[in-house]
Amino acid sequence: xxxxxxxxxxxxxxxxxxxxxxxxxxxxxxxxxxxxxxxxxxxxxxxxxxxxxxxxxxxxxxxxxxxxxxxxxxxxxxxxxxxxxxxxxxxxxxxxxxxxxxxxxxxxxxxxxxxxxxxxxxxxxxxxxxxxxxxxxxxxxxxxxxxxxxxxxxxxxxxxxxxxxxxxxxxxxxxxxxxxxxxxxxxxxxxxxxxxxxxxxxxxxxxxxxxxxxxxxxxxxxxxxxxxxxxxxxxxxxxxxxxxxxxxxxxxxxxxxxxxxxxxxxxxxxxxxxxxxxxxxxxxxxxxxxxxxxxxxxxxxxxxxxxxxxxxxxxxxxxxxxxxxxxxxxxxxxxxxxxxxxxxxxxxxxxxxxxxxxxxxxxxxxxxxxxxxxxxxxxxxxxxxxxxxxxxxxxxxxxxxxxxxxxxxxxxxxxxxxxxx
Ligand code: HEM
Numbered sequence: 001x002x003x004x005x006x007x008x009x010x011x012x013x014x015x016x017x018x019x020x021x022x023x024x025x026x027x028x029x030x031x032x033x034x035x036x037x038x039x040x041x042x043x044x045x046x047x048x049x050x051x052x053x054x055x056x057x058x059x060x061x062x063x064x065x066x067x068x069x070x071x072x073x074x075x076x077x078x079x080x081x082x083x084x085x086x087x088x089x090x091x092x093x094x095x096x097x098x099x100x101x102x103x104x105x106x107x108x109x110x111x112x113x114x115x116x117x118x119x120x121x122x123x124x125x126x127x128x129x130x131x132x133x134x135x136x137x138x139x140x141x142x143x144x145x146x147x148x149x150x151x152x153x154x155x156x157x158x159x160x161x162x163x164x165x166x167x168x169x170x171x172x173x174x175x176x177x178x179x180x181x182x183x184x185x186x187x188x189x190x191x192x193x194x195x196x197x198x199x200x201x202x203x204x205x206x207x208x209x210x211x212x213x214x215x216x217x218x219x220x221x222x223x224x225x226x227x228x229x230x231x232x233x234x235x236x237x238x239x240x241x242x243x244x245x246x247x248x249x250x251x252x253x254x255x256x257x258x259x260x261x262x263x264x265x266x267x268x269x270x271x272x273x274x275x276x277x278x279x280x281x282x283x284x285x286x287x288x289x290x291x292x293x294x295x296x297x298x299x300x301x302x303x304x305x306x307x308x309x310x311x312x313x314x315x316x317x318x319x320x321x322x323x324x325x326x327x328x329x330x331x332x333x334x335x336x337x338x339x340x341x342x343x344x345x346x347x348x349x350x351x352x353x354x355x356x357x358x359x360x361x362x363x364x365x366x367x368x369x370x371x372x373x374x375x376x377x378x379x380x381x382x383x384x385x386x387x388x389x390x391x392x393x394x395x396x397x398x399x400x401x402x403x404x405x406x407x408x409x410x411x412x413x414x415x416x417x418x419x420x421x
Contacts, residue, residue: 041094048096049089052338056080056089056099064091072403074322077348081355087337095122097325097344101352108334109326109345115143118326122344132245133252134367146367148240149249153370155302161203162298162374168198169296169378171212173386180387180417185394187412188266192379196262197254199375204253253368259406260320261372265379266413267318268311270399273389273415282310283420286384293385301377311376322350322407350407387417 023031042061049056057065057080068076068090077099080088086101100106109118120138127136134145151157172195179186194211201207241249272279285306290296301307324347331341339345352358366372383389391397394414402410 043094045094045096046091048340048343049098052089052340054087054089054098054337055084059091062093064093064095066092072401073348074350074401074407075403077323077351078354081348081351092344095344097346098339099346099348101348101355101358102335103358105335105337106347106352110324110347113332114326117329117332118345119143119329120327121325122327130248130251132242133248135252135256145241145245145249149367153367155370158371158374159298161371162378164202165199165375165378166296168195168202168212169382171195171198171210172379173382175212176383176387176417180419183416185392185414185416187414188269189262189412192262192265192269193258195379196258196265196375200254200257200261203371204250204257256366257368257372259408260366260368261375263320263406263408264315264318264372265376266409268314268376268380269389269415270395270413271314271317272310273391273395274397276388276390278310279384279388282306283384283388286381290381290385296378296381296385298374301381302374304377304381307377307381311373311380316353318407319349319353320407323348383417385420387419390416390418392416 039061043059046059046064057068059065060067068079076090080090080099081101087105088099090097090099100109119142121135123136123138127133130136132141132145134142134149137145172191176186176191191212197211198209201209272282285304289300289304326345328339328341328343328345332339392415396409396411396413399413400410402408
């Protein structure tokens, strides 16, 4: 065995030497020139931030600064903020990404110049059939689709959807009660996941999948039913779009609405269990708005101020999208900084929401936010009318965050529900 190991490398060396002789000087020159050009091409943009006077971590060829994502976006963004201050530059491969946390600058990018210069997100060209979904479409197509969809989220339309939501929140309470009665800990996502799924599919698809009572993975079990939905009868008003466009919007509402709302509700429950005095004050508001556990009404629900504060604070601490991005359509100067065309401008929300200097938070551009807020307020108020969240021995404190894309806990949030007297 030893013999084989010793002999093989010797043979290999000889072969390589022979091959080296075989290459002509021209081939060697071309090879060196090719490698040099490739390295120059890959490293060319690395001077971008130096020229702009923006600090940031040193990139390496091909990977840029992406090695630092090992511990997740949020940790990397926080470290950069601590080290470089309000503005810094990083490289996703050779793509320069300007990171901004100054509110005036964020307002210019996300709001003031949204239609003119910063309309689009980065396009990874991995969208397949969803190319015409509102979150992916660009420029005029995005503007047209967004303006057709926006009327679906007015208070009038949300009020119409409220009765559908109430049907599903009643199911939610019913299934939570079964576990609470047995004094078992509840995995929050197991309840809020199907609730969000049912609310979004019944409103966006007009399909009642009742995933709360079909406990196996609702995504997998029901996707077939969803794809058979009636194009002409969704509760959302989507006249003026092609059939393909309607299907894409319905799918994107499901992707954008399911995970976000159910994770946000789970974080909310956790925050309440961890802060019983806040929950008690919220329950006082719940009881005075709807005395004697009375039925929850849309108008009064939307006027609950303390509830509004509690939800906003939980979304600040746990922003489901820990980064927002836009691409500069042309070179532009903002607050004295010249941002070149095609640069990605990124807002690290997780870091921003933890900057003690910064209030208020910037507005976010989520088309479904008002819808999500109705659905979350309803579920929360109905639960708090009857129960209090409490931490139990199964609750992980503090939560360890998953380091991939959307913000979520590494392990499921488990809490107990205690019946109120
Ligand atoms: C608590 C729940 C939710 C959170 C935290 C959330 C968060 C967000 C964020 C941060 C963005 C990106 C904003 C930007 O880039 O400026 C976004 C976009 C979007 N959200 Fe939500 N979202 C939630 C619920 C929903 C729901 C229920 C729907 C659908 C019914 C929805 C549909 C969308 C769509 C379509 C976009 C892209 C809009 C566009 O590009 O014009 N979201 N959301």
